[in-house]
Amino acid sequence: MTAGTAAAAALDPARDDSAARLPTAWRLGLLRGAMEIRMFFRLREQVVFTFAFPIVFLFLFASIFHDDMANTGSTASQYYVASMTAAGIMSTSFQSLGISIAIERDDKVLRRLRGTPMPPAAYFLGKIWLVLVTGLLETAALLVFGATVYDVDLPSGAAGWLTLGWIFVLGITGCALLGIAISSVPKSGKSATSVVVLPFLVLQFISGVYILIDTVPNWMLTIGSFFPLKWMCQGLRGVFLPDAAAALEPAGSWEYGRIALVLGAWCVGGLVLCLLTFRWKSRSDG
Amino acid sequence: MTDDVVRVRGLRKRYGGVDAVNGVDLGIRRGEVFGILGPNGAGKSTTVEILQGHRRRDSGEVTVLGQDPGSAGRRWRSRVGIVWQDQSAAAELTVAETVRHFARYYPRPRDPAEVIDLVGLTDKAGSRTKALSGGQRRRLDVALGVIGDPELLLLDEPTTGFDPVARRQFWSLIRSLADEGTTIVLTTHYLDEAEALTDRLAVIAAGKVVAEGEAGSLGGRAQAGATVHWAEPDGTARSERTDTPTRTVAELAGRFDGEIPRLRITRPTLEDTYLRLIGSEDK
Numbered sequence: 001m002t003a004g005t006a007a008a009a010a011l012d013p014a015r016d017d018s019a020a021r022l023p024t025a026w027r028l029g030l031l032r033g034a035m036e037i038r039m040f041f042r043l044r045e046q047v048v049f050t051f052a053f054p055i056v057f058l059f060l061f062a063s064i065f066h067d068d069m070a071n072t073g074s075t076a077s078q079y080y081v082a083s084m085t086a087a088g089i090m091s092t093s094f095q096s097l098g099i100s101i102a103i104e105r106d107d108k109v110l111r112r113l114r115g116t117p118m119p120p121a122a123y124f125l126g127k128i129w130l131v132l133v134t135g136l137l138e139t140a141a142l143l144v145f146g147a148t149v150y151d152v153d154l155p156s157g158a159a160g161w162l163t164l165g166w167i168f169v170l171g172i173t174g175c176a177l178l179g180i181a182i183s184s185v186p187k188s189g190k191s192a193t194s195v196v197v198l199p200f201l202v203l204q205f206i207s208g209v210y211i212l213i214d215t216v217p218n219w220m221l222t223i224g225s226f227f228p229l230k231w232m233c234q235g236l237r238g239v240f241l242p243d244a245a246a247a248l249e250p251a252g253s254w255e256y257g258r259i260a261l262v263l264g265a266w267c268v269g270g271l272v273l274c275l276l277t278f279r280w281k282s283r284s285d286g
Numbered sequence: 287m288t289d290d291v292v293r294v295r296g297l298r299k300r301y302g303g304v305d306a307v308n309g310v311d312l313g314i315r316r317g318e319v320f321g322i323l324g325p326n327g328a329g330k331s332t333t334v335e336i337l338q339g340h341r342r343r344d345s346g347e348v349t350v351l352g353q354d355p356g357s358a359g360r361r362w363r364s365r366v367g368i369v370w371q372d373q374s375a376a377a378e379l380t381v382a383e384t385v386r387h388f389a390r391y392y393p394r395p396r397d398p399a400e401v402i403d404l405v406g407l408t409d410k411a412g413s414r415t416k417a418l419s420g421g422q423r424r425r426l427d428v429a430l431g432v433i434g435d436p437e438l439l440l441l442d443e444p445t446t447g448f449d450p451v452a453r454r455q456f457w458s459l460i461r462s463l464a465d466e467g468t469t470i471v472l473t474t475h476y477l478d479e480a481e482a483l484t485d486r487l488a489v490i491a492a493g494k495v496v497a498e499g500e501a502g503s504l505g506g507r508a509q510a511g512a513t514v515h516w517a518e519p520d521g522t523a524r525s526e527r528t529d530t531p532t533r534t535v536a537e538l539a540g541r542f543d544g545e546i547p548r549l550r551i552t553r554p555t556l557e558d559t560y561l562r563l564i565g566s567e568d569k
Contacts, residue, residue: 020393022360031390035379042378108374115338116434117364118391281340 028118029125036130050096051138054088055145061210062150069212072245076212081146082240083209086232088142089168090175090200092135097127097179098196106189106282114280124180124274131176132169139168152240160239163256167235170263174228177270184279203229214248221250228266231259290349291316291438291469292337297346299332306332308493310346314471316437319464321480321487321501322473325564329493330473334442337471338368351438364392367436367468369444373423375430377416381407384415385429392434405429405459421452425459432463439463441472445479457483477556491564505559514538517547 041047061084062077069076104110113123146152155161179196186195204210206220207230213221224230237245238254246253292314299307307329314320324330335341336348339355339362348355353362375384385402389395402411405425410418415426424444431439444460445453453476460483464470474480480487481501488498489505497505512531516538517523528534531551538546554562 022364022393023390028391031387035376035383035387038383039376039378108370108372109376111340112368112370112372112374112430115340115363115366115368115370116388116391117360117393119360 022117025119025121025125028122029129032118032122032126033129033133036126037133040130040134050092050134051141053091054084054138054142057087058084058142058146059149069245069248072248073242074245075150077150078146078152078241079212079237079245081142081150081152082236083233085139085142085146085240086171086229086236087204087209088138089135089172089232090203090229092138093131093172093175094179094182095196095200096134097131097176098182099192101127101180101183102186102192102196103189105183105279106192108281110280120278127180128173128176131172135168135172146240153242155239163235164239167232167239167259167263170260170267171228171232171235174263174266174270177267177274178228181270181273181277184277187283203227206230208233212248213250218250225262228263231262235259289316290314291351292320292471293347293349294333294337295347297333297336297348298344299329299336299341300344305493307336307343310490310493310495312488312495312498314469316469317464317467318485319460319470319472319483321484322471322490323475323477323480323487323560324473324490325475328490328564330475330490331442333490334440334471334473338366338440339363364394364434365437367431367434367439369427369431369439369441371442371444371446373420373427375415375423375426378414380412380414381418381426381429382411384426385433388430389433394435395433396435398433401429401433404432404462406455421448424448424452425456428456428459432468436468438469438471441470443473443475445474445476453479477560481556489560489563496563497559501556504556505563507554507556507559510554510559513552515548515550515552519547523548 058080062080065076065080067076068074069079101110110123114120143152143154147154155164182196182199183192186192203224206216206224207227208216208221208224209229213233216224221230234249234254235256237249238256249255290313292312294310294312297307297310297312298305310329310333312320312333322330322333332341336343337350337355339350339358342356350358351362351365355362355366379387381402382398385398389398389401399408399411402408405428407422407425407429410422415423418426424447428441428444431441441460445456448456457479460470460472472483484501486498486500487504488495490496499505502508511527511529513525513527514531514534515523515525526534535546535549535551538549
């Protein structure tokens with residue numbers, strides 16, 4: 001007896017749905033994205049804190065360190081607008097996904113989904129849509145705040161917006177995939193916050209988010225260079241600071257080519273990492 | 287060639303050196319309500335999780351709807367409904383939103399409004415899941431299990447924590463699904479539930495099937511001797527265990543010349559049989 005004949009025999013003719021098409025992963029990804037966004041906005045507290053967090057940090061840092069930076073034609077406040085925009089993108093993607101997926105796994109939401117014909121890709125696509133929308137709103141809020149309060153020059157031409165656009169898309173995608181990957185590390189949803197927040201905090205220090213890039217020790221910066229955040233900060237400084245400020249950079253230039261390369265590599269590598277390590281059940285669940 | 291929806295031969299699963307399932311054989315036919323009964327830790331949930339495709343087996347042959355659940359794809363998943371024990375439906379969505387969303391995953395779903403009505407949640411369709419009671423959430427779980435119009439529905443201890451009224455409502459829901467032709471497999475440790483709902487059942491103890499059959503004849507229950515109880519004229523209660531209760535009653539009728547005081551004939555209940563089968567009979 002082959003599997004084929006068994007399948008045919010076990011098929012109830014009255015319920016034969018082999019002719020009905022299974023919905024595509026892309027379509028279900030859109031549906032899941034819409035649902036994730038709806039759920040996100042129903043949690044008022046989460047919405048307020050997600051959007052307020054980088055703005056509060058920007059306010060703190062930009063108010064404490066507001067001096068002109070020597071020979072750059074820019075102020076520390078402007079520097080922090082670029083930094084906090086990058087950190088905000090990573091927070092809405094890496095941090096929020098890393099924690100929320102770990103909790104969903106622990107609450108068996110993932111196991112339930114796995115019991116339906118929903119393809120795994122639809123779940124990931126839904127998360128990416130959520131992150132794109134929340135990240136975009138958060139970045140917009142931060143830039144409006146930065147432009148009005150700290151005189152940051154928003155890009156004047158299409159080229160500047162285009163640069164901002166590709167850094168945003170590559171950065172948020174790479175960080176989202178990294179967040180999905182790290183969600184498999186914590187043993188339970190309860191420990192997820194600590195597991196995800198510590199590396200993120202360390203990365204922010206060694207990538208020049210809180211501390212000016214020319215002050216961060218070289219060895220730290222070298223470690224930071226392996227991760228997307230350092231390159232997102234650098235690229236956004238290129239967008240928001242005058243050209244003269246490139247003198248502060250370790251390489252003396254914005255290095256857009258290298259930024260694209262590293263962020264692109266994280267998108268591909270992050271995807272592979274997710275596919276290899278993603279778990280639908282918590283470890284205690286076998 | 288049988289028309290078995292579920293076929294299990296020699297199923298084994300070990301956790302850390304302990305046999306959770308140790309050579310289980312099952313055959314479940316199309317359209318039947320099949321119960322898996324057993325004490326906690328007997329291997330019921332492990333068996334059902336292997337049937338669902340959510341747990342790997344160590345050895346044995348498992349075929350569910352003609353395929354191995356361990357390697358089956360989306361098409362197979364669209365034909366199998368699962369009712370989970372946990373309350374993992376999204377708290378921030380309403381009942382209607384949740385059911386409608388899950389309907390989109392399937393190639394040929396049932397009508398969401400009709401399913402919500404079937405599980406008796408029409409009044410709660412606009413409520414968020416977090417506002418539902420425990421019993422209502424479980425009914426939402428059932429709605430999500432049947433929304434894809436499955437051929438086979440797998441339920442793991444579906445009524446644990448229900449109050450008696452909710453259990454009765456749940457039973458009639460399961461019966462109406464069975465009447466529509468859905469094959470239903472459920473685990474339970476409630477004997478009345480097994481007796482009321484199932485066409486056939488298997489008793490699992492210590493990872494093995496110790497008996498299989500209809501609730502009424504399980505474990506030789508139909509052939510087991512009856513006990514005739516009566517009272518002597520002085521009021522002393524008497525009882526006699528016999529394989530021929532009719533003859534005993536006829537003899538008594540002769541002796542008493544009329545009504546036999548406090549006459550009662552009992553056969554082992556499912557609970558007696560069950561306790562004997564799982565080896566914890568009260569001796």
